[in-house]
Amino acid sequence: MSNAIIELNNITKKFDGETVLDDITLSVKENEFVTLLGPSGCGKTTTLRIIGGFETPTSGEVYFDGHLMNDVPPFKRQLNTVFQKYALFPHMNVFDNIAFGLRIKKMDEKIISNKVLKMLELFNLKNYGKRRIDQLSGGQQQRIAIARALVNEPKVLLLDEPLGALDLKLRKDMQNELKAMQKKLGITFVYVTHDQEEALTMSDTIVVMNDGIIQQMGTPIDIYNEPENAFVADFIGESNILKGVMHDDYLVEFLGKKFECVDYGFGRGEEIEVVIRPEDLVLTEKSISPLEGIVQSVTFKGVHYEMIVAVSNFEFLVHSTTKAPIGTTVGLSFTPDDIHIMEKGE
Amino acid sequence: MVKKYLSRIYMAIIFIFLYSPIIVLAIYSFNESKSRGNWTGFSFKWYLELFQDRDIKMALYYTVSIALISAIISTILGTAAAIGINSMKGKIKSIILNINYLPVVNPDIVTGIALMILYISLNIKLGFNTMLISHIIFNTPYVILSILPKLRQLDTHMTEAAMDLGATPMYALRKVIIPEIKPGIITGFLMAFTLSIDDFIISYFTKGEGVTNLSIVIYSMARRGVRPTINALSTIMLTVVLLLMIIVNNRSNAIEKSK
C-alpha cells in the first residue's frame, strides 16, 4: 500500500443520529481512476465530500499522502473538486473563473494568464476566455469546471456526477474525453456516479456502495462477471437471480436440476444465489437444451431482442439476436462459465 | 373588440383616480394665486418661498441625512444578518425571521409608540439619534428580506467551490458571495433610503425638540389647512421619488433580463 494517495480507515458518518456511512475502508492508488458507484443515498457523495474536506467523519481517519487530514479545511487540501452542477461563479467570466485558484496563490499575473490559456486550449475553448458563464452550453460549462480544478495541478481530482446534467450523446463524448485526459495528465480521479455503464467504461477500480456500506470493490470486469452479492449483480446490468443449492464444489442445483459450474469453496448443501446474465443465455433446439420454457414477450431493442421466457415459475430475461414467437416453447442453453454463484443475501 | 375598449376605459379611470390628485397638486404649485380655485398665472413664487423657509430647510437636511445614514447602516447590518440567517437551520432560523418580520407587519403606529416608550424608559433624549435609530430599526428587515432570496438562489456549492480552490471562508465571502448577492444589497439600500425619506408615523413618535423631517412639517402645515408652499414641496418630493423608483425598476428589469 505504499503508493496509496488516499486512504480512508473505518470511516463512519452520522447526520442527526442517522448513519450515512458505516465503517468505510478504502484506498486509492496514485494515477488510478476510482469510481464510487451506487444508487442515490448510498453514501457515495458523502464519501467524496469527506475526502474533499466538506464534511468531517464522525469516526475514522482520512489520510492523504500519508498525512492525517481529518481536521484540515478544504482550502488547505491539495485536491480539487468538480461539483455536480459545476458551481461556476456567474459574476466572473470564463478566464476569471479558471484563474480564481491561481490568484489566491498570488501567482504572477503573466504566469496565470499562460496557465489559463493553456487550459482553454486543452479543452478546445481557446476564444472563450471573455465569455460569461451563462453564455455557455452545458458541455462547455462542464469543461470550464474541470479546467478550473485542473489548472491548480491537484494530485487528486474529485468529480461528483459531473456528467449528470448532460444529454446522452454529449455524456458519451465527455466520458472518453475525461478518460483520455486522466491518462494524459497522470492525475488520480475519484469519480462519483449512479450510472453503471459510465462506471464500467471509465474506471480502473469500481467501488459499489449501498446503504453506506461498500458492497464490492474491484476492476470493472470482476464486478461485472463476479458480483459478490445480489445487490451488485442487480445494480450492474440486468440479471437473472435464482435461488439455488450448492451440492459440491463445481456442482449447483437450481430449478430442480443440477448443473456443472466453475465455483467452489461453498459448504455442501449451502443455499446460494445464482446469477446468469441475459446475454449469456442462448436460444437452442429443445432436444439439446438444459432448460426449456415458454416465450412470454418479445421486444426489439436495436442490437438484440429482449425476451421473457418462463421456465416453470421463473421468468428469465434473455437477450438474443434471434427471436421466437410468443407462446412457443424454446430451449435455453448456457455454459458452466456463465453461472455465477453468490452468497445468499438477507 | 368592445370588451377591449371597455377594459381600456376602465384602466384609464383607475389611473385617473390614482394620478389626478398628484397632478393637480403639481399644477397648483405653479399657480400664482394663493387660492386653489382660480388659476391666476404661472409662477415659481411658492418654490422661492419654500427655499427661504428655514424650518423646511432644516427638515430637508434632517430627512436626507437620516435617510442616508440609516440606509447605509441598515444595509451593512442587514447584509451581515442575512448571510448569517441563511446559514442557520430549523427552529432558531424561523424564530429570528419572525421577529425580523415584526416591524414589517406591525402597524407603524404601534412600532412608533413602542420605540417612544423604550427611549423614554431608558432615559434617552428624543432627538436626531432616536429618529436615526428608529429608521434603522424599520429599514433593516426590508434589507434582509431583499437579500435572503438572492442567497437562497445561490448554488449551495458556491462557497465550497471557492474553498476547494484554496479560498479561506472570508475570501470566499468577499470574492464570491458578496458579488453574487450585490443586486439584492443595492435594492435593499434603495428601499431603505426611500422608506426612510417617506416615513412619517415612526418619526412623529420618536422625534425630539427642534428635530423634524419633511413629513412632519407637511403634517403640521396640512392640519392648519392647505398652503401653496406644501404644493411646491410635494412636487419636488414626488419628482425625487419618481426618479428613484424609475432607477430601481430599471435595475430590477435589467437583472431579470440578464437571467
Add this chain to the structure above:
Amino acid sequence: MKDRTKYFSYPYIVWMTIFIILPSFLVLLYSITSKESNGITTINFTLENYKLFFDPMYINILFDSMTLAAISTLICLILGYPAAYIISTSNISKRNTLLFLCILPMWMNMLLRTYAWMTILGNNGLINNFLEMIGFQKVNLLYTRGATVMGMVYNFIPFMILPIYTALSKMDIGLIEAADDLGADKKTIFRKIILPLSMPGVISGIIMVFMPAVSTFIIPQLLGGNKNMMIGNLIEKLFILNGDWNFGSAISIIMMIIILISMSIMNKFDVDKEGGARLW
C-alpha cells in the same frame, strides 16, 4: 464550514433584542400595569386598562374603525379585481407598465397623497369650484366619513390589485382552454375556474388593505377632520396629548392581536412563500 457564517447574524440578533423585543415587552408591561406605578418598586399589575377599553365609547371607536376599514376594503376589492384581471390578461410588455403604474403611487409619501385630496375636496377645492362654475351649490366634501373612506381606498387600492394580479398571472392558461374545450361558456369559466383559483390573491388583498386601513390615523385626521375618531387617532391622542401610556399600550396590544390574527389567516392562503416581500 457553513456553520461559522451564522455568527454574522449575531450583531443583528442583539440589535433585535434591544430594539424589537424589548419595546414590545415594554408596551405589554405598560398595558398591564396601573398609571400609579412609576417605578420598579411600586409596580402594580392590573387588567383595568383592558377593562376600560370595553367601555361603550371605546368599543364604538373600534367598531367604527373596523366598519370604515371594511367598507374601504370592499370598495378596493370591487374596483381592484377587474383592474387586476385586465392587467393579467394584457400582453407582457404592456403588463409590466400597467403594474408599475399601479405600484408607483405607493412609493409616494402617504401624507402627500392624502394632502392632495384635501386640495381637491376642500371648500375652495377643485370639485366645489367646478360645481359653483356650472351653477350648483357647494357641497361639504372634506371632513366627512366619505372623505375618510375615499382616502383609504385611494391609498390602499394597490395592495388589493397586486396580490390578485399575482394569483391570476400564476394561473395556467391551459385550464381556461380546457374548460372552454369542455363546453363551458365565459361566465361559467369565470365563476368555476378563474374566481376560485384567484381566491388566495383576493384574501391576501383583503387583509393587506384591511390591516393598514384599520390602524391609520393620518387619513381620518386630515380628511375626516376631528369628527370621527379611529383607533389609530385614539392611540395617538392617548400618547401625545393625554400621556396615558398604560391605556394606550393596552389598545396597541389589542390592535397588534387583530393584526397578527389577520396575518396568520393570510399565511394560510399565501400565494407564494415570500409573501409581502413580492411587493417590492
